[in-house]
Amino acid sequence: MTAAPNDRGGERSQSSHGLLPSLGLFTSTMMVIGGVIGSGIFRKPGVMASQLGSPGWLIGALVLALVGAAAGAVYPALRAASYDPVVALAYE
Secondary structure (H helix, E strand, O other): OOEEEOOOOOEEEOOOOOOOOOOOHHHHHHHHHHHHHHHHHHHHHHHHHHHHOOHHHHHHHHHHHHHHHHHHHHHHHHHHHOOOHHHHHHOO
């Protein structure tokens, strides 16, 4: 029974007995990133709710943060689109 590498850095068994219990670099990295993002998503609203005091203020703050994030993501693209294509490639 030989093992061949798979596309995620782990090894894949040639037998049909099921999955080989191993984690590659990609899978481990994605688990850490997911844990960091997930813990932030579940911790921050509780802290904000205790500081703001009402659900209306909490929803308003989250909507304001969403609008700010969307503007921060879209504005550079819109500004680069207003330039000549050659100049837009150098825009950062």
